[in-house]
Amino acid sequence: MKIDLEDALSNNKYILDEEILPEFDNMEVRGINKPVYEASPVKLHLEHRGKRSVYITADASICILDKCDRCLKDVYIPLEIQTEHLYKEEEAQDPDNTAFIENNILDVDDLIKGEILTEYPVKVLCKEDCKGICPFCGKDLNPGDCGCKDQDKNLRMASLIDSYLKNKEV
Ligand SMILES: [Zn+2]
Ligand SMILES: [Zn+2]
Structure with a gap:
């Protein structure tokens, strides 16, 4: 008005x-x-x-x-x-x-x-310690872990870094 x-x-x-x-x-x-x-x-x-x-x-x-x-x-x-x-x-x-x-x-x-x-708050969080979602399977991590093993996560990360470096070389 x-x-x-x-x-x-x-x-x-x-x-x-x-x-x-x-x-x-x-x-x-x-x-x-x-x-x-x-x-x-x-x-x-x-x-x-x-x-x-x-x-x-x-x-x-x-x-x-x-x-x-x-x-x-x-x-x-x-x-x-x-x-x-x-x-x-x-x-x-x-x-x-x-x-x-x-x-x-x-x-x-x-x-x-x-x-x-x-x-307005700078950060918008559902709760202070929200665990977010798994970057691999997309599951909400607040009720509990998603089952993606840390090992898988590390492997996935390693292969991502690997392909990133390869792309860079070309
Ligand atoms: Zn949240
Ligand atoms: Zn997951």
């Missing part, structure tokens, strides 16, 4: 409290599109702060559905967003200040998306 901030910038009695549902059901995180699993309404507060400036706060709970980096199982990423900004029209050229405001139009979705990116 987009909100024209003109009133908030000019009217010194301006206060707005509103609950706004996010309008995106997926978003790009580090180049990969992830579905939004659940989202609460965004609690948005706008307040005039003198001389063409607006104080903005937004709270929201959002849950993104992602996949474990190691075993590819579904992982839910719950995020609590709490953010505040002081927007000054005269500083509107500052990209930090205007990523979600363009020509004094506030884009609530962009504001929330920016916060999600800041809060």
Whole structure:
């Protein structure tokens, strides 16, 4: 949702409290599109702060559905967003200040998306010690070993290195 901030910038009695549902059901995180699993309404507060400036706060709970980096199982990423900004029209050229405001139009979705990116975990794991999947048979190693013997794995690795070196020589 987009909100024209003109009133908030000019009217010194301006206060707005509103609950706004996010309008995106997926978003790009580090180049990969992830579905939004659940989202609460965004609690948005706008307040005039003198001389063409607006104080903005937004709270929201959002849950993104992602996949474990190691075993590819579904992982839910719950995020609590709490953010505040002081927007000054005269500083509107500052990209930090205007990523979600363009020509004094506030884009609530962009504001929330920016916060999600800041809060997003660097590593997505189903559990801290996820064992991942076997690179040879593809089995999930968390319930137990797959049966590929270490010897086989070593042999396979040796032959891979071997063919790699041969290819290099040609
Ligand atoms: Zn995992
Ligand atoms: Zn295996």
